[in-house]
Amino acid sequence: MITVEQATEYVAQYASPNVPQSVPLEDALNQFLAEDIFSDLDVPSNDQSLVDGYAVRAADFSQRVHREKGVACSVQLEVVEEVTAGNVPAFRVESGRAVRVMTGVRVPDGADAVVMVEESSWQQEAGLPLGVAHFNTCEVVAGQNIMPRATSVRYGQLVLSCGKRIRPAEIAVLAQVGRTDVRVFRRPRVAVLPTGNELIDGGFVPGPGKIRNTNGPMLAACGKQLDADVLDLGIGRDEPEQLRNLIERGLSADVLVLSGGVSAGTLDLVPAVLEELKVRQVFHKVNMKPGKPLWFGVGNGNKDNANNDDRSTLVFGLPGNPVSSFVCFHLFVRPAIRRLSGQAAGEVGVPKCSALLAQPFEVAADRTTYHPARIDWSETGPTLTPVLWHGSGDSRGLVDANALAIFPEGTGYYEAGQRIFCHPLD
């Protein structure tokens, strides 16, 4: 049986980014950049005032500082102009003069500092249309409250790299460099197909031997949370022809996620039907708990990907138990969807963190075990508490969890305070 790490590598070998396409900036959130982004301007485009105040010459202040104790410092300068947002200065600041400036406007020539308006008062004066500014500070140093041109971004600079996820901060930078459209990798299409004669639709009360379909809605939600386009195929029965038709539809997607029918049971038809449809098995069974019966293969090639190569539909046969399905999705399907979405290969791995066990915990694990757990943040860092959980059939246990704690193979007793690795959940 292969390990989780080996299975992860196999999946990675078959996952490559979808074709790039152009989308309006307002639709790009949470997608992945399919191009490097360079700036078409300097930011700021000129030396810029960081505050509302007066653009001045620092030397006008240093010359007038009263160094004697108890004597208040006082400088007054004639105001020659006011520059409001969206406008540019017309005058140069000469000695003895100041220009009133708003946050973000260009600092006038001649000025080398801006004094905040809060450190001044203003007075009308005969013959001076814009009056006089009195300053109650003399501590003015050249460069203060000025952001020099191109401090944040230089013309031509690479500001965002291909493969980066577009969050609100990236939206801001894209808008700043003038992008109204942006190339992103096409969102993956993910088909979801729970299988089993025991499954009934949610609106009904299960008769003897039946259970409600929970994997379908759950796996669809897992896909949506990754911004995939989800195709819900309904319920597949343990009946070859119906199963074949549904799987054929699912193979039109980038990823087909089945659940159930992959164990050693009499009606576990999924692998056989997949083989019939030329879906080639890459691996079956992984040394993990829950999730051992995981099946992974690749369907017939399509050319709708970034490299125009024969990238195939990725087919995951997840175990039927809901928590097994959930864990396998998180560990294997999620990175595949991320990679198809265009995330850089080195970054698609399931995020891993660690925390100190909040209480002793015993786990009898003949395989690497993923146990639902809760990360809390104390004053001294993260702690981890495994939640009450009754195994792969107990999805109720997942709702108290925000992480999967990883317990390596082997029966183990863990002390409180021991560091445990875990995968955070959303």
Added chain:
Amino acid sequence: MITVEQATEYVAQYASPNVPQSVPLEDALNQFLAEDIFSDLDVPSNDQSLVDGYAVRAADFSQRVHREKGVACSVQLEVVEEVTAGNVPAFRVESGRAVRVMTGVRVPDGADAVVMVEESSWQQEAGLPLGVAHFNTCEVVAGQNIMPRATSVRYGQLVLSCGKRIRPAEIAVLAQVGRTDVRVFRRPRVAVLPTGNELIDGGFVPGPGKIRNTNGPMLAACGKQLDADVLDLGIGRDEPEQLRNLIERGLSADVLVLSGGVSAGTLDLVPAVLEELKVRQVFHKVNMKPGKPLWFGVGNGNKDNANNDDRSTLVFGLPGNPVSSFVCFHLFVRPAIRRLSGQAAGEVGVPKCSALLAQPFEVAADRTTYHPARIDWSETGPTLTPVLWHGSGDSRGLVDANALAIFPEGTGYYEAGQRIFCHPLD
């Protein structure tokens, strides 16, 4: 000037959940439950097999255990029935007999254990239509591989509480208890209105004194990331009548987020126009960096909320610098939107974590400072690295960050390895 904590409390006083509404389960992801959810059944509904195998009587094994060293244990039982998924057992398991069962099916009466199919082989035998199972293990204990009825969920049990966020795990539990619709709090409508004569639309090259509108797209993305319905009002000019019209439209939303126009500048018209439109100021200016000029007030009441009380439109006047806007959104607008979305009052706070500083860092903070930073996970826990950042005008600095590091008021030199609190982003 009030503190960040005081400002947070003020905002919380005016934020209450929207009216509940019923949505189909497939649309409920990432919304917040507006009802307690109780189970309409036991899960599992009967004692259930956890594996594919044979339902047996443990006593049939213990009686036949060969305790002598070196002698292989061997038990054989007549197979009287096969129960596949979706079906129920017809027969009782008597001594000497077994029933073949699939994962998830009901364990037949009389049986008290299930032996995995991998620990057996099967043989046809004359006169026995379902043959005989040979077991290569004798270590069978009562209860093994059986999940007793109602282990995961009992009929009538509270499985999810009002105010809980609906993730894929909650979708699974809702489906399990038969919910095809669910009551959630209406998604907040958030209007976004950047203001300033300096702003131009993204598609154009800024002329002298102009900059591109980055706050509009960024704040819209921030809202969408919280699953709010975002109304983008375009750009507000520093012109009272146009501004008044746009703000009036914005007041139809649950939350109106303005940026710019709230400082001490000559054309900072926003507070005056808001006052004219009967938006009552709750606070103006917070002792933080960036973000000091933050303005918060409440507009005329509407009754479209859960308590049918006079909940008013929450109006945030964010500073015009992009990073100031971003930080204020994260600290104040985000919790408000979460609360309107129905998140429990105790849980809407901005998530806070801590990490060890990866390198020495010096910060000259006359106010509590939020510095973009990167959390990395080392073998021994999280570390924090402040990113290169040139202040509130430098949105480029945000793209390398996944957290905001919190440096308390006062100039400070921090050693590598010191614990720093931070707010994780996205």
